[in-house]
Amino acid sequence: MTSAAKVAAALACVVSLAGSSPVRAQDDVWPTRPVRLIAPSGPGGNPDVLARLLADKFSGAFGRPFVVENVPGAGGVVAANMVAKAAPDGHVLMFGDSGSLAINPALNPSLGYDPLKDFTPITGLVTLPTILVIHPDVQARSLAEFIALAKSQPGKMSFGSAGAGSIHHLTFAIFAERVGIELLHVPYRGGSAMVNGLLTGEIQAGWSGIPNVMELIAARKLRGLCVSTLQRSSSTPTIRTCDELGLTGFNIATMMGLHAPAGTSPKIVARLQAEVRSMREGAMAARMAQLGMVMEESGTAHYAAFMREDIARYEQAVRKLNLQQPK
Numbered sequence: 001m002t003s004a005a006k007v008a009a010a011l012a013c014v015v016s017l018a019g020s021s022p023v024r025a026q027d028d029v030w031p032t033r034p035v036r037l038i039a040p041s042g043p044g045g046n047p048d049v050l051a052r053l054l055a056d057k058f059s060g061a062f063g064r065p066f067v068v069e070n071v072p073g074a075g076g077v078v079a080a081n082m083v084a085k086a087a088p089d090g091h092v093l094m095f096g097d098s099g100s101l102a103i104n105p106a107l108n109p110s111l112g113y114d115p116l117k118d119f120t121p122i123t124g125l126v127t128l129p130t131i132l133v134i135h136p137d138v139q140a141r142s143l144a145e146f147i148a149l150a151k152s153q154p155g156k157m158s159f160g161s162a163g164a165g166s167i168h169h170l171t172f173a174i175f176a177e178r179v180g181i182e183l184l185h186v187p188y189r190g191g192s193a194m195v196n197g198l199l200t201g202e203i204q205a206g207w208s209g210i211p212n213v214m215e216l217i218a219a220r221k222l223r224g225l226c227v228s229t230l231q232r233s234s235s236t237p238t239i240r241t242c243d244e245l246g247l248t249g250f251n252i253a254t255m256m257g258l259h260a261p262a263g264t265s266p267k268i269v270a271r272l273q274a275e276v277r278s279m280r281e282g283a284m285a286a287r288m289a290q291l292g293m294v295m296e297e298s299g300t301a302h303y304a305a306f307m308r309e310d311i312a313r314y315e316q317a318v319r320k321l322n323l324q325q326p327k
Contacts, residue, residue, distance in 0.1 A: 030090045030268050034065040038094040040079035042072045046128060046209070047095040049291060050256060053284065054125075054276075061275050075165065076100025077111055084118035088263035093272075094119070097128075098254040099167055102310040106318040107165050115311060116304075122258040123273050124303040126293035129229040129253045130171055130207040131236060133222045138204050143225045143245045146205070150181035158184040160194040160203040165323070168194065170314060171207045171228055171252050173321050178247060198222060210235050210292035228252045235292045255296060255310070257303050273299055 035058070039051040048070060055066040071079040080100045086092040101115040113119075132143070138157075140146035150157055159176075161169035164187040176183060186203050188194040195212050197203045199221060207228065214235050217224040226242040227233050230251045242250040258272065276297045279285075285295045298306070317323070 028267070030265075030271070031062055031064040033091060034067050035062075035090070036092045037066050037068050038079050038083055038092065039068055039070050040072065040076035040095065040097075040100055042070055045072075046291070046293070047097065047256065050125060050293070051095055053287065054258075054279075057279060057284070058272075058275060062271075075104055075163070077104055080115075080119075081112045083259065083261055084113040086261045088120070088261040088265075090260060090264055090268035092261065093122070094259045095125075095256055096259045097256045098310050098314070101307060102314045103165060103167065103170055105311065106314040107323065115307065118262050119259040120262055120264040120269060121300055121303045121307060122260060122269050123276050123300065124255050124257040124296045124298040124306060125276065126288055127229065127253045127255045127296050128209060128293055129227050129233055130168060131210050131213060131217075131227050131233070131239065132175070132205065132225040132242075133198060133208055133213050133217065134205045134225060135198055135201050135203075136220060136223050137201065138223070140225075141223075143242070146225055147179050147181060150183060154182040155184060157205065158186050158203045160186045160188055160197045160206040162191040162194055163187050163189065167252075167254050168207045170317055170323075172205075173323065174252065174317050175207070175242075175247075175250070177321060178250065195222075214292070231294075233292060233294075234289045252313075255303075255306060256293075257307075269300060273297075 037051045037055050039047040041047045048068065051068045055068050058066040071082060076097065076099050079094060080096065083092055083094040096119065105111060105115055134140065134146060138146065140149050159172050161172060163169065168191065169185065169187065183205065186197065188197055191209055191212050194206050195208055198206055210233050213222055216222040217236060224236060224239045226245050227236065227239055228242060228250065230241060230243050232239065232241055260269070280295050280297050288295050
């Protein structure tokens with residue numbers, strides 16, 4: 001081979017290698033090391049439970065460990081800031097929800113991250129409806145009776161939440177504005193503390209996650225009035241939705257989804273979506289139902305649309321109700 005031919009061959013080789021981008025090659029073999037699944041809660045919280053279920057499935061499917069890392073703090077803000085700044089190589093993923101990606105930004109636009117620009121939404125995973133519960137001593141056997149009672153004594157009854165600015169707080173605020181009642185807000189440090197406040201009679205009402213109260217409702221220690229979504233919960237099938245009871249279109253739930261840093265490869269996103277789709281049936285879905293969750297795998301486009309709607313919903317609620325940023 002002549003010198004000129006050798007040079008031409010070498011150049012052709014370089015062009016060929018350049019065409020097969022290192023980024024695309026890495027995408028094809030992802031993951032190349034353990035993947036961190038960031039759960040923005042302590043052990044036992046809903047994100048933690050979901051993360052551990054998926055970590056087990058993903059580890060088997062992708063042949064690399066998926067390791068759950070609990071990063072609680074500020075309602076998911078600490079975790080979101082961490083993931084927003086991570087490398088977009090698919091080795092750091094986050095479980096985001098309406099609190100960290102819609103409510104917190106509505107209450108405080110200066111969080112350090114943009115929920116739409118700083119993340120790649122991979123897919124919605126589960127929705128978590130809430131249920132309106134009251135202490136059994138409250139003289140109301142139905143939603144209509146509760147609303148009438150609250151209207152008869154404005155500002156005298158109280159409702160609890162899992163904290164100022166929580167999904168429970170915003171749901172009750174939107175509900176109260178919708179039906180025209182005024183109750184005193186008592187924020188607690190978490191949903192379990194709020195339920196304890198209900199049981200002791202410190203407060204009369206509250207929106208709660210269903211797993212926290214379904215056994216208490218069955219034991220008649222609390223009274224369930226309605227579910228916050230358009231479909232009844234399989235955990236409490238006899239309790240009707242607010243929509244069924246006359247609050248047409250009332251539909252508020254936390255959606256928890258899987259996110260990566262902005263710029264993550266579409267190939268990696270597609271592989272994760274495909275694996276999540278395979279989990280929608282069988283044991284995984286049954287386990288979610290036991291926890292009061294509904295599997296909602298929906299892909300990037302649908303999930304991104306839901307995020308935009310969720311953000312608009314809470315921005316409007318915070319503005320309309322003049323809610324303040326939690327201290």
